Amino acid sequence: MNYRKIFYLSIFLIILTVFLLFMFCIFPALRAINLSSKELALRRQELASIEFLAQSFEDFEKNFQFYEEGLAEMDNLLQAESLIDPEIPVSFINFFKEEALNLNLVLKISPVAFHENNNGQWDYMVFRIDGMGKFVDAMKFLEKLENSRWLIKETTFDISSVRQVQGAEESKFGGDYVEIYLSIEAYAKN
16 A cells, blocks of 8 residues: 555544544533533522522511511501491492592492401492493493492493483483493402
């Protein structure tokens, strides 16, 4: 064999050896390093999360009295402002009268039932609201009812269009108007 063939064969064997060394030694080592670094980053993130939780818990322990007072104050505010008095729901009914007057609606509100819960949930009163007026005004009334200070839940809502108005109501409503039938649950003080 001549020297040229031996030289090319030697270069080919060296390249093949380097390629095999890279494929079976270096490449798996690089992949293992990459996976290890991702796992390390994940562990660091978990550790930071645990440290944050521990710090938050320590802060909560230090300020527990402050938080307890704030929660008690919020509970008192909720009881005083957002829940109706089941024995005398005057301010709740006055709200309906004022809104009906402001929005040119004719509303009739009547208490239906009082539900007392002994399982830790709040007591509530059920009210039935029947009324009529313009559709836009009825929708404004519903929006004001939902955004009012009381905690309420609409259980049923029916709306129907009425084309003819009789008597004095015709001049009050002026054209087409709707009748609304609404049943709500208003949460009451214990």
